[in-house]
């Protein structure tokens with residue numbers, strides 16, 4: 598039987614027909630009606646109907662950034678789409694007449710990696726999605742861990758610096774303010790402001806505002822400021838992973854998300870620092886840190902598989 602996975606992003610809704618091996622047989626895209634969050638359910642229904650034509654579809658899994666309740670029906674709060682207590686599952690079910698499961702997008706990605714990607718063969722996983730912020734998913738004993746209210750694994754919001762940088766969540770010093778793509782850019786801008794002489798290459802490339810792409814390109818060309826920012830990000834990432842290892846003791850970490858495309862600039866240092874700061878080091882196995890394998894389609898593949906196992 599086939600299921601359809603849908604990934605609701607801030608700019609596009611990506612959907613695909615997925616088989617039991619995690620293969621995408623057909624896919625489709627729609628722009629997200631970001632200024633009309635009440636119309637997202639219609640957009641999802643529309644894309645699902647298009648994909649379902651002529652096929653037997655068992656269920657639909659929908660991944661969305663935000664806090665999804667423990668019944669996997671209601672998006673309590675979504676930072677990108679201004680949803681508050683959005684009954685997404687009910688709305689979509691009414692429009693398409695198929696069983697629907699709603700899941701946090703980072704949980705869906707983690708599940709896809711666990712089943713079909715970098716997590717295969719390991720039952721205890723922590724998946725960290727490093728993009729503009731940090732998302733997380735935890736698999737314990739082969740099961741996705743959601744917490745009591747469905748809101749577990751918001752790893753980006755562990756406080757790593759008391760009274761630290763202000764986070765979008767309203768707290769201070771969250772991990773994603775130090776180890777994400779946004780943090781990388783912010784760190785770079787600070788170095789450039791204080792020591793422009795270290796950023797000659799970067800300033801030549803950026804010609805105005807510094808964004809993630811320029812930081813990555815400058816680092817590849819050996820720019821000192823960009824490399825220093827990557828090193829800082831790598832160390833913060835490693836420290837957070839070490840804290841997670843202290844709590845969860847996973848066999849493997851999976852690092853994905855947009856920033857992992859520049860993994861050659863930070864992953865070795867992350868592994869090295871992780872080994873140095875891990876509690877009990879020298880007296881325990883050191884969890885592997887691997888890169889995600891499924892790329893941007895992980896969210897929809899995971900949502901589709903979770904719908905299959907609803």
Ligand SMILES: [Zn+2]
Nearest residue numbers: 754764766771
């Ligand atoms: Zn936060």
